[in-house]
Amino acid sequence: MTTDQPALRTYLIVYALLMAGLLATVGIAYLPHGPWSLAGALAIAFGKAALVVLVFMHVYYSPRLTWVAVLAGLVWLAILFALTLGDYVSRHWTPTQPGWTELAAPPDAESFEPARSASDLGTAGVPHAD
Amino acid sequence: MSTPAATPLKSPIDRPAVAHHFDDWQQQYDACVLGMWVFLVTEVMFFGGLFTAYMVYRSTYPHAFAAASQSLDVLWGTVNTFILLTSSLTMALGVRAAHLGQSRRAAQFLGLTMLLGAAFLGVKFYEYAHKYHEGLAPLLGLPFAYAGPDAGARKIFLGLYFGMTGVHALHMIIGVVLLGCFAVPAWLNRLGPGGALKIEIAGLYWHFVDLVWIVLFPLLYLIDRSAHV
Structure with a gap:
C-alpha cells in the first residue's frame, strides 16, 4: 500500500516481540531440553522471521x-x-552392492586417476565382472 | 518521458511519473515490490543451499558440531542480533517516514540503520580476528589449532560458520552502501516523486539480511549450550 501506513505503535510492538524472541532463544539454549532445543530454536526463529516479513516488510498489507x-x-x-x-x-537403509565401496574409495587414492571417458573405464569400472 | 509535454500537470512533484507500461502508480508500485520479492526468493534459495550443507553435515556430525559451536562467543552473537533487529526497526521507521513524505526524517533513520549495520560488521570482524588468532579459521590453508579425533568435522563447522556469516556480512556491506545511495538524496529532498518506493525496496533488502541472521544465530551459536555449561 502506498498510503495506509501501519501505526508507529505496530512497529514498536513488533520490535518488543522480536526482543522477547531473542531473549527466549538464548534462554532456552541453556535449558536442558535435548533434541527439543533445536526444534524450539527453529520455532522461535520462524516466529521472528514471520513478524519481520509480515509487518516490517509489509507483506500483511x-x-x-x-x-x-x-x-x-x-x-x-x-x-x-x-x-x-x-x-x-x-x-x-538399503544394503550396499558388493564392490561399490571399493569404487567410491580406491585402495590407492594417490595414484587414482578418474576415468575420462566411458572407454577408459574398461573392465575396471565394472566391479567383480569376472 | 511517459508524460507528454502537452499534459497539464499541477506540479511534477505532486504525482510520480508512471512508466509507460503501467496503467497507474499503484500498479507500478505493486509490480516493483513483487519484482523485489522475486529477487529475494532467489536469495532465499541461495542461502538455502548453504543451510542445506549445514543440515547435512550437522546431521552427520551432531556432537562435533555441538562441541565446535562452543568456541563461538554467545555474548557477541547476542549483541549482534540485538543490533541487527534494532536496525530493522530503524529501517521500518525510515520507510514509514518516507511514505509520510518526511524526507529528512527518512534520511535520519536510514543513517541510523547504516550506523547499526556498521556496528554489526565491526563486531563480526572482531570475532573473525579472534578466531584467526585462536587458530580456528579454516581458511587459505591456515593451520587448524584443534587436533582432536573429530578435528575434520569441527573444521567443517567453522568452515560453514565463516562461509555463511561471510556471505551474510557481504550482503550487509552491500546493504549499507545501498542505503547510503538513498539516504543522501533523501536528506537533500531529491528523491523525486514516488521516492518512497525506492526506500521501501531498499528496506525489503535490509530486512531480508536481518531474516538470514535471525536463523543463522541459533544454528551457529546456540547448539547444545546446556550440555556444555
Whole structure:
C-alpha cells in the first residue's frame, strides 16, 4: 500500500516481540531440553522471521500476488530441505552392492586417476565382472 | 518521458511519473515490490543451499558440531542480533517516514540503520580476528589449532560458520552502501516523486539480511549450550 501506513505503535510492538524472541532463544539454549532445543530454536526463529516479513516488510498489507511470491519461496525451500534430508537419512537403509565401496574409495587414492571417458573405464569400472 | 509535454500537470512533484507500461502508480508500485520479492526468493534459495550443507553435515556430525559451536562467543552473537533487529526497526521507521513524505526524517533513520549495520560488521570482524588468532579459521590453508579425533568435522563447522556469516556480512556491506545511495538524496529532498518506493525496496533488502541472521544465530551459536555449561 502506498498510503495506509501501519501505526508507529505496530512497529514498536513488533520490535518488543522480536526482543522477547531473542531473549527466549538464548534462554532456552541453556535449558536442558535435548533434541527439543533445536526444534524450539527453529520455532522461535520462524516466529521472528514471520513478524519481520509480515509487518516490517509489509507483506500483511500487500496484494495477494506478493503473498504468493513469498510462500513460493518457502515451498521451494521446503522441497530443497525435505528431498536432501530424505536422501541422506535413507542412504543406509538399503544394503550396499558388493564392490561399490571399493569404487567410491580406491585402495590407492594417490595414484587414482578418474576415468575420462566411458572407454577408459574398461573392465575396471565394472566391479567383480569376472 | 511517459508524460507528454502537452499534459497539464499541477506540479511534477505532486504525482510520480508512471512508466509507460503501467496503467497507474499503484500498479507500478505493486509490480516493483513483487519484482523485489522475486529477487529475494532467489536469495532465499541461495542461502538455502548453504543451510542445506549445514543440515547435512550437522546431521552427520551432531556432537562435533555441538562441541565446535562452543568456541563461538554467545555474548557477541547476542549483541549482534540485538543490533541487527534494532536496525530493522530503524529501517521500518525510515520507510514509514518516507511514505509520510518526511524526507529528512527518512534520511535520519536510514543513517541510523547504516550506523547499526556498521556496528554489526565491526563486531563480526572482531570475532573473525579472534578466531584467526585462536587458530580456528579454516581458511587459505591456515593451520587448524584443534587436533582432536573429530578435528575434520569441527573444521567443517567453522568452515560453514565463516562461509555463511561471510556471505551474510557481504550482503550487509552491500546493504549499507545501498542505503547510503538513498539516504543522501533523501536528506537533500531529491528523491523525486514516488521516492518512497525506492526506500521501501531498499528496506525489503535490509530486512531480508536481518531474516538470514535471525536463523543463522541459533544454528551457529546456540547448539547444545546446556550440555556444555
